[in-house]
Amino acid sequence: MSQERDTRTAFMEATYRALCTHGYADLTMQDIADETDKSKAALHYHFDGKDDLFREFLAYLHEGFAETIADHPEGTPVERLVALVRRVLDPVDDSADQQFNTAFMEIKAQAPYREGYREVLRRFDADLRTEVADLVREAIENGQYDEETDPEEIAEHVLTYIHGTWTRAAAVGADVVAMREHLVDDLLDLLVDGASVPVDVDATEDRGLAAADPDEPHENSSEDVVDPR
Amino acid sequence: MSQERDTRTAFMEATYRALCTHGYADLTMQDIADETDKSKAALHYHFDGKDDLFREFLAYLHEGFAETIADHPEGTPVERLVALVRRVLDPVDDSADQQFNTAFMEIKAQAPYREGYREVLRRFDADLRTEVADLVREAIENGQYDEETDPEEIAEHVLTYIHGTWTRAAAVGADVVAMREHLVDDLLDLLVDGASVPVDVDATEDRGLAAADPDEPHENSSEDVVDPR
DNA sequence: CATTTTTGACTGACTGGCCAGTTAGTTATG
DNA sequence: CATAACTAACTGGCCAGTCAGTCAAAAATG
Numbered sequence: 301m302s303q304e305r306d307t308r309t310a311f312m313e314a315t316y317r318a319l320c321t322h323g324y325a326d327l328t329m330q331d332i333a334d335e336t337d338k339s340k341a342a343l344h345y346h347f348d349g350k351d352d353l354f355r356e357f358l359a360y361l362h363e364g365f366a367e368t369i370a371d372h373p374e375g376t377p378v379e380r381l382v383a384l385v386r387r388v389l390d391p392v393d394d395s396a397d398q399q400f401n402t403a404f405m406e407i408k409a410q411a412p413y414r415e416g417y418r419e420v421l422r423r424f425d426a427d428l429r430t431e432v433a434d435l436v437r438e439a440i441e442n443g444q445y446d447e448e449t450d451p452e453e454i455a456e457h458v459l460t461y462i463h464g465t466w467t468r469a470a471a472v473g474a475d476v477v478a479m480r481e482h483l484v485d486d487l488l489d490l491l492v493d494g495a496s497v498p499v500d501v502d503a504t505e506d507r508g509l510a511a512a513d514p515d516e517p518h519e520n521s522s523e524d525v526v527d528p529r
Numbered sequence: 530m531s532q533e534r535d536t537r538t539a540f541m542e543a544t545y546r547a548l549c550t551h552g553y554a555d556l557t558m559q560d561i562a563d564e565t566d567k568s569k570a571a572l573h574y575h576f577d578g579k580d581d582l583f584r585e586f587l588a589y590l591h592e593g594f595a596e597t598i599a600d601h602p603e604g605t606p607v608e609r610l611v612a613l614v615r616r617v618l619d620p621v622d623d624s625a626d627q628q629f630n631t632a633f634m635e636i637k638a639q640a641p642y643r644e645g646y647r648e649v650l651r652r653f654d655a656d657l658r659t660e661v662a663d664l665v666r667e668a669i670e671n672g673q674y675d676e677e678t679d680p681e682e683i684a685e686h687v688l689t690y691i692h693g694t695w696t697r698a699a700a701v702g703a704d705v706v707a708m709r710e711h712l713v714d715d716l717l718d719l720l721v722d723g724a725s726v727p728v729d730v731d732a733t734e735d736r737g738l739a740a741a742d743p744d745e746p747h748e749n750s751s752e753d754v755v756d757p758r
Numbered sequence: 759c760a761t762t763t764t765t766g767a768c769t770g771a772c773t774g775g776c777c778a779g780t781t782a783g784t785t786a787t788g
Numbered sequence: 789c790a791t792a793a794c795t796a797a798c799t800g801g802c803c804a805g806t807c808a809g810t811c812a813a814a815a816a817t818g
Contacts, residue, residue, distance in 0.1 A: 329804065330803075338769090341806085344805060405638040406635075409699065422702075456711065457715075460694055
């Protein structure tokens with residue numbers, strides 16, 4: 301009974317690992333099976349084909365994503381907003397996770413063609429948007445942001461910018477940290493004059509373009525998806 | 530001699546059309562040949578395999594892109610900047626072009642894996658960035674933008690935002706016009722107080738989120754790539 | 759309790775289709 | 789007629805999915 305559950309979960313984790321090493325485009329069922337101690341036939345026993353497997357995998361990722369975006373209630377609303385952005389756009393040093401992000405781009409690009417992908421991706425989007433909008437609303441109530449500020453509008457802006465960061469990082473190898481801190485600056489610029497500026501901002505000196513400090517400390521290293529290892 | 534040139538060009542155009550109807554992921558050499566009056570073997574006669582074909586295709590696209598981003602020297606710098614953004618993020622009604630954008634996303638997602646893709650994409654990026662930065666610089670000289678404004682920084686921001694717009698449009702079917710006008714607003718908000726506001730701004734009433742006017746007039750309908758038809 | 763039967767999980771070997779690339783031969787062209 | 793431009797037919801490899809079992813453990817039976 302929970303035997304099946306376990307095996308399916310094992311295959312989900314295997315899919316994650318296989319994606320990191322092979323990418324989405326040339327990922328075979330065999331590759332996934334090879335990441336477990338089971339056979340390819342077992343994979344077909346548990347899932348109704350590749351598409352079914354991947355739909356389930358996306359749902360599995362979505363669960364982990366909730367954890368990533370969940371608010372850590374420490375500090376002012378804007379501090380928490382900035383922390384959220386940093387968490388989501390964390391350029392993890394772990395090369396496996398980095399490669400997963402790349403593979404995830406491929407999946408996004410497949411969404412228009414594969415039935416059911418888009419729906420889940422929309423949920424990723426909606427969840428993150430809600431979280432951002434809520435924090436902006438709090439910031440307004442807190443007096444950090446002007447009352448004229450439209451939380452939904454900011455959230456949309458942030459979402460689009462985040463997607464752009466991921467895309468450029470994958471497509472042209474652009475610097476995630478630089479783009480991320482640019483977004484953070486935008487968010488801080490919205491602070492009403494006289495409002496307290498968050499202190500933990502580690503990007504106080506670099507206004508430069510490609511100046512990504514490599515020794516950036518990120519204790520929280522979870523990616524836009526929870527790492528199942 | 531120019532026979533070969535013609536045929537190669539015909540195959541480039543065929544590749545464009547084939548991408549629109551099949552997407553990148555399941556595009557076969559046969560699909561491309563079928564878009565011409567030539568055979569699949571002819572395709573192999575002219576190109577050293579699929580990868581070679583696609584590298585050449587990207588270069589071909591890049592030529593067309595230059596045309597899209599080329600400045601139309603009418604109006605103030607900011608007007609021209611806004612026009613550029615609108616040209617690049619034009620959600621063409623032509624469904625073929627729309628599908629091409631989707632396919633182009635797939636190509637971007639393949640860049641990390643395919644040798645040579647990334648290089649060309651970087652050139653797309655660099656050209657657009659240069660164009661934007663130049664216009665911002667002009668806007669500063671013109672007194673429309675504050676002297677504190679950093680052209681490179683704005684250009685980076687615009688690039689990231691544009692990529693985000695394309696990605697979200699493809700991945701979750703987000704509204705290109707709404708996102709685009711959001712960016713335009715950002716660009717207009719940068720105007721120093723008292724500077725002339727461009728008049729041709731057709732988005733004067735809609736500050737709403739999903740309010741994309743379908744009757745939007747775009748005389749220039751070229752996409753992020755020139756349509757070879 | 760000892761046995762037979764059933765079932766869930768799984769495997770190795772196979773198949774059928776697809777597709778990039780090749781080759782041997784044909785047609786056009788200058 | 790020599791070479792460039794092509795074609796039809798073919799090849800070889802890959803891969804999703806299938807199938808005929810195996811096997812251990814659970815359930816039924818007497």
